[in-house]
Amino acid sequence: MAVMAIDQGTTSSRAIIFDEKGTPLAVDQVEHQQIFPQAGWVEHDPVEIARNVREVMGGALARSNLSLTDIKAVGITQQRETTVVWNRHTGMPVYNAIVWQDTRTQAICDELARTVGEDRFRQTTGLPLATYFCGPKVRWILDNVEGARAQAEAGDLLMGTIDTWLIWNGTGGEVHITDPTNASRTLMMDLDTLQWDPELVSAMGIPMSMLPEIRSSSEIYGEIKYPRSMAGVPISGILGDQQAATFGQACLSPGEAKNTYGTGNFLLLNTGTEKVLSQNGLLTTVCYKIGDAAPVYALEGSIAVTGSLIQWLRDNLGLITNAAEIEELARGVEDNGDCYFVPAFSGLFAPYWRGDARGAIVGLTRFINKGHIARAALEAAAFQSREVIEAMQADSGVELTCLKVDGGMVLNELLMQFQADILGVPVVRPQTIETTALGAAYAAGLAVGVYSGEDEMRANWVEGKRWEPQMDAKDRDWLFQRWRQAVTRTFDWVPVGDKGMG
DSSP: EEEEEEOOOEEEEEEEEEETSSSEEEEEEEEEBBBBBSSSSOOOOHHHHHHHHHHHHHHHHHSSSOGGEEEEEEEEESSSEEEEETTTTTTOOOOOOEEETTOHHHHHHHHHHHHHHHHHHHHHHHHOTTTSSHHHHHHHHHHHTTTHHHHHHTTTHHHHHHHHHHHHHHTTTTTOOOOHHTTTTTTOETTTEEEOOHHHHHHHTOOOOGSEEESSEEEEEEOSSSGGGGOEEEHHHHHHHHHHHHHHOOOOSOOOOEEESSSSEEEEEEEEEEOOOOOOOOOOEEOOOTTTOOOOEEEEEEOOOSHHHHHHHHHHSSSSSTTTHHHHHHSSSSSOOOOEEEEETBBTTTTTTTTTOEEEEEOOOOTTHHHHHHHHHHHHHHHHHHHHHHHHHHHOOOOOOOOOEEEEGGGGGHHHHHHHHHTTOOOOESSSOOHHHHHHHHHHHOOOOSSSHHHHHHEEEEOEEEEOOOSHHHHHHHHHHHHHHHHTTTTTOOTOOOGGGG
């Protein structure tokens, strides 16, 4: 028995097939275009993404030694807040997908803060009014794409995050759904009822007819029609990417946390069936909801730019030719040379939520070389993670004793050692690092009986490597103090009303 997971990420789409022990058997991956129409705007072509997902599904099956009858279910995880609006009759998007990093909706968020109030959104949804989230992106499309609002009010348009878009396409337009982990990222879902809040939807200026039905994270939603190579397999799991990684890391008890190092960094702390509203710049979100069981909540710290900074050094500056080179380059120097790279390319997320910030390299002298810049870029991921962890500890009262990590950057051993050093606690990488896809596979497999429950998921988790802190506490505090000083240099760069803000 096996389960296929679709991991639709910010830079690529993957399909991974897992067996009943959670071991990856086959994978296929295709990158998609990154579209930057102007400063602060980030878009994807949703048609390209849907096409790529169909391709990798067929590719992963072909690369495996399995037949279609061996695949018992498909689970989907994806870049959560990225938003698509499309015509329900033609199936065509009315605009490109607006990506989670995009900051064009700042003016809409400011307006909502004035008319509805920041507290109304936070108390109901667990979220601050920020450009990160889905609802304002839909509003922007309706306000700025010719004819879109009239179509929406006539009932012709649908909206969704990428999970919704893929399921709608994969089922031939028969199923328009999402799950609470993704719905909780819209600024429109009530965290207590796990249903759309009509008042907030109305305030957002979005017709209710556009919204998908909210189902659990693990149940049978429908069967695949496309690609035809996968026809008949049930789709039975949906988790937003960070919730999927938390699930795949078996962080199933209150107080357990994971940090994913991908395009950005995302740290989630399981708070159990109790929602904890943050006082320190974090998000309250749904961690997962399995079938009819009570929802499990989490505190989340979202960091916009970590892995994508390495991509930027490769693609925009030509400092490296591939991501793996960054570690070798950084190891060529003893330390960062008192140079700090704050990658606020599209503002700062947790714990600051500063849409006006922009990136800066601080502390440049003639001594600094490309090795120092490479090291500063890696260290930025670790520094930002510590900021989020400190906020998380303040909210939860739980002291971190160990950090479980996953994502592409955890193969960088220099970064992992520095992360342990700057935190002062061990960092642990699991044997299977594909935890995001694995979480989606678990959610799908639970619904069809491939996996029996939480005990089996815990048993499948195996430690791969551990890094113990080696840095003196005095040095740790000094470096972090300098980092925080560097962060302040990025504030107030974009004036209110500037085109980079919306």
